[in-house]
Structure formats: C-alpha cells, structure tokens
Amino acid sequence: MKTSHVKSTAITPESIEAAGAVAPLAVAEYAVGLGDDALILAQRLGEWIANAPELEEDVALGNIGLDQLGHARSLLTYAASAWGKTEDDLAYFRTEPEFRNRQLFELPNGDFAQTIARQFIASVYFVSLYRALEGSADPTLAAIAAKAVKEVDYHLDHSVQWLLRLGLGTEVSHERMQRGLDAMWPFTGELFSPDPLAVGLEGIAVDPETLREQFDATTARWIAEAGLTIPAAPSVRGGGRGGSHTEYLGPLLAELQVLARAHPGATW
Amino acid sequence: MADGTSVDDEAGAARFAQLLADEQRVEPTDWMPEGYRKTLVRQISQHAHSEIIGMQPEGNWITRAPSLKRKAILMAKVQDEAGHGLYLYSAAQTLGTDRDTMFEQLITGKAKYSSIFNYTTPTWADMGSIGWLVDGAAICNQVPLCRASYGPYARAMVRICKEESFHQRQGFEILLTLMRGTEEQRAMAQESVNRWYAPALMMFGPPDDDSPNSKQSMAWNIKRFSNDDLRQRFVDMLVPQAEILGVTLPDPAIKWNEERGHYDFGDLDWAEFHEVLAGRGPANSIRVARRRQAHEDGAWVREAARAYADARADERLAS
Numbered sequence: 001m002k003t004s005h006v007k008s009t010a011i012t013p014e015s016i017e018a019a020g021a022v023a024p025l026a027v028a029e030y031a032v033g034l035g036d037d038a039l040i041l042a043q044r045l046g047e048w049i050a051n052a053p054e055l056e057e058d059v060a061l062g063n064i065g066l067d068q069l070g071h072a073r074s075l076l077t078y079a080a081s082a083w084g085k086t087e088d089d090l091a092y093f094r095t096e097p098e099f100r101n102r103q104l105f106e107l108p109n110g111d112f113a114q115t116i117a118r119q120f121i122a123s124v125y126f127v128s129l130y131r132a133l134e135g136s137a138d139p140t141l142a143a144i145a146a147k148a149v150k151e152v153d154y155h156l157d158h159s160v161q162w163l164l165r166l167g168l169g170t171e172v173s174h175e176r177m178q179r180g181l182d183a184m185w186p187f188t189g190e191l192f193s194p195d196p197l198a199v200g201l202e203g204i205a206v207d208p209e210t211l212r213e214q215f216d217a218t219t220a221r222w223i224a225e226a227g228l229t230i231p232a233a234p235s236v237r238g239g240g241r242g243g244s245h246t247e248y249l250g251p252l253l254a255e256l257q258v259l260a261r262a263h264p265g266a267t268w
Numbered sequence: 269m270a271d272g273t274s275v276d277d278e279a280g281a282a283r284f285a286q287l288l289a290d291e292q293r294v295e296p297t298d299w300m301p302e303g304y305r306k307t308l309v310r311q312i313s314q315h316a317h318s319e320i321i322g323m324q325p326e327g328n329w330i331t332r333a334p335s336l337k338r339k340a341i342l343m344a345k346v347q348d349e350a351g352h353g354l355y356l357y358s359a360a361q362t363l364g365t366d367r368d369t370m371f372e373q374l375i376t377g378k379a380k381y382s383s384i385f386n387y388t389t390p391t392w393a394d395m396g397s398i399g400w401l402v403d404g405a406a407i408c409n410q411v412p413l414c415r416a417s418y419g420p421y422a423r424a425m426v427r428i429c430k431e432e433s434f435h436q437r438q439g440f441e442i443l444l445t446l447m448r449g450t451e452e453q454r455a456m457a458q459e460s461v462n463r464w465y466a467p468a469l470m471m472f473g474p475p476d477d478d479s480p481n482s483k484q485s486m487a488w489n490i491k492r493f494s495n496d497d498l499r500q501r502f503v504d505m506l507v508p509q510a511e512i513l514g515v516t517l518p519d520p521a522i523k524w525n526e527e528r529g530h531y532d533f534g535d536l537d538w539a540e541f542h543e544v545l546a547g548r549g550p551a552n553s554i555r556v557a558r559r560r561q562a563h564e565d566g567a568w569v570r571e572a573a574r575a576y577a578d579a580r581a582d583e584r585l586a587s
C-alpha cells in the first residue's frame with residue numbers, strides 16, 4: 001500500500017540537518033520557492049483524508065500528500081540553513097506575501113475531479129522539474145530531486161489513471177473532469193514563466209521555460225487519450241514566486257499556522 | 269441445535285472442535301458454526317468501522333499540526349488507520365459478507381464502532397492522548413487477538429498490532445514533549461489526559477458480570493481474556509508510563525496493591541459509557557454523517573471507475 005520505493009539511505013530533512021550543509025543565500029531563496037510549492041500542495045491534499053470517495057483514495061491521496069510534505073521538509077530545511085533557521089520557522093512564521101509558491105498549488109480542492117486536474121498538472125510538471133534538478137550542481141538539491149523524482153513518477157501514474165477513468169467513465173464524470181481541467185488550466189502558464197528566484201543560478205536551478213515543451217506534449221497526449229479537451233482559457237497573471245497570491249492562500253495559512261503561532265518559541 | 273448445526277455437519281463440527289482444542293486456526297474453507305461466523309463478522313466489521321471512524325478525530329489536526337514533522341507523522345498515522353480498516357474488511361469478507369454491505373451498515377448508522385471515537389479533539393494534546401491511551405488500549409485488546417482462532421483475523425491483527433504500538437509510542441512522545449515544554453503546554457497535556465483516561469478504560473467494554481457475550485467468544489478462542497482482565501493490564505501498564513510523563517491519571521483511587529500484584533483503581537462511570545453508546549456522546553451524529561457525506565459525494569467517482577473498468581473488460585473480450 002505504501003508507495004515509497006526509496007531506499008532508507010535516501011535524503012531526509014533530518015539527514016540534511018545532520019550533514020550541516022549551509023545553503024548559499026541565492027540557492028536558499030530558490031529552494032524556498034520549490035519547498036513552498038510542495039508544502040502548500042501537501043496541505044491541500046491533507047484536507048482529503050477521511051473525505052475521499054473511497055478508502056483506497058484516502059490512502060492514495062494521503063500518500064501523495066505525505067511525499068509532497070517530505071519534499072517540502074527537505075527543501076525548507078536546506079533553505080533555512082542559510083539563515084540559521086528551521087523548516088518550521090519558514091513554514092509557520094512567514095506571512096502570506098513571504099510565501100513563494102506558484103498559485104496552482106494553493107487552489108482549493110474542489111471536487112475530486114478538480115483535485116485530480118491539479119494533481120495531474122502538478123505531477124507532469126514535477127516529473128520534468130525533478131528530472132532536470134537531479135543534474136543540479138548543488139549536491140543537496142540534486143539529492144532531494146533524485147529522491148523526489150521516483151515519488152512524483154508514481155503521483156503522475158495515479159492522476160493519469162483517474163484522468164482516464166473520469167474522462168472516459170460516465171457522462172457526469174467526463175463533464176466534471178473537463179470542468180476540473182478548465183478551472184486549473186489558467187494556472188499552468190505560471191509554472192513556466194521565468195522564476196525570479198532562479199536568476200543567476202545557472203547549472204544549479206532549473207529554468208522553468210525549458211520544461212514547457214515536455215509539459216505540453218505530455219498533457220496533450222493524456223488529455224486526448226481521456227477524451228477531454230485542452231482548455232483554451234488564457235493564463236492568469238500569476239506571480240506566486242514574487243509573493244502575489246490568490247485569495248485562497250490566506251485562509252490556508254491561517255489554518256496551517258494557527259497553533260504554532262499561539263505558542264511562539266514552543267517545541268512540539 | 270442452537271448454533272445451527274445439523275447431522276450433516278457433524279464431521280465438520282467435530283473437526284472445528286478439535287481445531288479449537290488444539291489451539292489451531294480455523295480457515296475460511298473450514299466448516300464453522302453459524303454463530304461463530306456471525307460473531308466474527310460482527311466483531312471484525314465493528315473493528316474495521318472503528319478504524320475508519322477513528323480517522324476523523326485525528327484527521328481534525330492534520331491541517332493544523334504545529335510542526336511539519338508532527339504533521340507528517342499524523343498524516344501517516346491516520347493513513348495507517350485507513351489501511352487497518354481495509355485489512356479488516358478483507359478479513360471479514362472471507363466470511364462471506366462483502367465490504368459494500370458492511371460499509372453501508374456503517375454509513376446508515378446500523379453498525380456499531382468503538383464509542384471512543386465519538387469524543388472530540390479540541391486540543392493538539394489530544395493527538396498525544398489518543399496515541400498513548402486509545403492506541404494503547406487497542407493494543408492491550410488486540411495483542412491477544414493475534415492468537416484468535418480465525419486465521420485471517422489473527423493474521424490481520426499481527427500486522428495491525430505492529431503499527432499500533434508505533435502509534436502508541438508516537439502519542440507518548442507528543443505528550444512527553446508537551447510535558448517538557450511551556451506551562452501552557454503542560455496544562456494542555458494534563459487537561460487532555462483528564463478527558464481521555466476514563467473513556468480509554470471503557471474501551472475494554474462493560475465489567476465482566478455485565479458482559480453477556482464474552483463467555484461464548486472465549487470458548488471460541490476469539491476473545492482470549494475478559495474485559496476486566498484486559499482493563500487491569502492496561503492500568504498496570506499506564507501507571508508507570510504516567511510517572512515518566514509527569515501527568516496525573518485522574519483517579520485518586522489508583523494505588524499499588526501488593527497482595528494482588530496489580531494497581532487498584534476506582535470505579536468507572538458506566539452511565540456515561542451507556543450514554544455515548546446510546547448515541548448521546550459529543551460527536552456520534554457527526555462521525556457517521558461525515559463518512560456518509562464523503563461516500564455520497566464520491567458516488568459519481570466510483571461509478572465512473574466501474575464504468576471505465578467494465579468498458580475496458582468489454583474491449584478485451586471483443587479483441
């Protein structure tokens with residue numbers, strides 16, 4: 001049932017901390033962006049647990065959320081080292097405009113089809129992102145990516161299976177799946193717009209524009225196979241990497257941070 | 269005969285009795301008395317339902333867990349409980365009742381599940397108390413069931429108990445961290461233990477002289493110790509652990525009894541137990557309604573998955 005195919009020697013937040021590697025400032029800023037993407041998506045997926053259409057999906061969405069949370073923890077732990085901070089300092093004590101996630105990840109779950117649409121887009125993106133990042137000149141980023149890539153491969157498989165089931169299942173599911181894609185699609189453009197946090201990190205960061213072609217080809221293939229249509233809606237402005245967010249992020253953070261902020265300095 | 273056997277079943281019945289006498293396992297294809305089958309289906313499905321409903325009180329804190337590490341541990345735990353539910357439904361299915369039927373009984377409020385999950389989790393410390401006390405009581409209840417006479421049940425319990433003991437340690441660790449923390453955190457831990465202690469003790473069921481079905485279940489080797497014996501074991505385990513934690517168990521009658529070699533403890537408020545059992549606990553209606561809502565909201569998803577699988581099967585036949 002557990003999806004993790006990763007050896008126990010794979011990198012963890014604890015091993016990053018123990019190794020004592022300090023991220024160069026620019027690398028840290030870049031890692032915050034990636035870490036926030038994973039954290040915010042994990043938070044959304046956590047909302048499904050005990051609410052999924054069947055028990056197997058409680059488990060599957062939980063697994064995907066847990067993997068994403070693992071990526072977030074590694075990336076934020078590494079990033080935090082640049083400022084002598086911890087993953088929790090970054091997750092719990094930054095304000096909304098200080099979050100650097102792309103907007104796609106903060107969008108509400110909607111119905112199951114909308115969640116699958118978001119997860120499908122995210123997974124196609126993550127697979128090519130982490131594959132490219134495996135070759136990063138920064139060894140910690142490369143190791144985090146090497147672990148993540150195997151996991152997001154499974155996430156992609158999961159969402160493709162559901163894209164096909166819902167796209168080809170019944171009239172109702174087809175319509176809902178299309179609506180889900182329509183709702184999420186305007187947020188795909190932002191994933192490939194220049195990442196202000198990647199500037200000056202040649203060989204270390206991934207230039208998101210280089211991932212676009214692969215994304216377009218992969219999504220087009222599966223969307224067609226599922227009998228669905230690529231939405232024509234224009235991309236929203238985006239700007240998550242610069243701290244601009246939809247109105248959905250604030251309430252999400254309020255929930256995520258509420259207890260930690262009520263007890264500043266406490267250990268849990 | 270009372271348990272539904274007939275002359276034709278005699279050979280099967282003799283073999284069944286021999287299996288029990290030899291402490292051997294009964295397997296799905298073996299002959300078994302109808303009462304044994306029914307009791308098992310009821311017991312295993314109730315246990316499965318408890319795992320599923322038990323996801324909710326802890327799921328309540330996933331989005332608010334106060335550190336990312338705790339969030340990850342809690343997500344994994346709640347997911348484990350879903351996994352336990354799934355193994356147990358599979359074990360019950362080997363007795364001829366399908367999962368959809370059992371699940372339907374749960375979401376229509378016809379099936380029982382452990383009353384403990386009808387209590388609410390207003391504070392983070394409840395994640396510690398549930399792990400320490402509720403998973404702890406579950407372990408005391410379930411470890412003996414690893415030797416239950418019905419094979420699929422016993423094997424499921426082996427797997428589940430391993431994870432439950434992990435959960436208990438994690439719960440203990442949450443409380444320990446709180447007790448070593450700020451004054452507010454210590455108060456949060458104590459207040460939570462105060463609320464969960466008695467309900468956890470009631471998880472073993474009513475006192476033995478008030479537990480009509482226990483005797484037959486013990487004869488069938490699907491219950492290995494009496495409710496009161498298990499409760500005593502649990503208290504004996506808790507007292508030293510509470511000392512390490514630095515929490516006070518909310519029962520002034522707890523005292524080591526040299527003669528018995530056990531801790532004495534006070535009477536429980538069984539009226540409260542029966543209130544919650546009767547549906548008048550803090551969250552009874554919410555728990556079932558929530559699972560039912562998820563099930564109903566997901567109907568179109570399951571229908572789509574079925575239609576898709578059927579269409580693919582047809583395609584394979586046609587080609």
Ligand SMILES: [Fe+2]
Binds near residue numbers: 348349352428
């Ligand atoms: Fe469990």
Ligand SMILES: [Fe+2]
Binds near residue numbers: 349403431432435
């Ligand atoms: Fe558990």
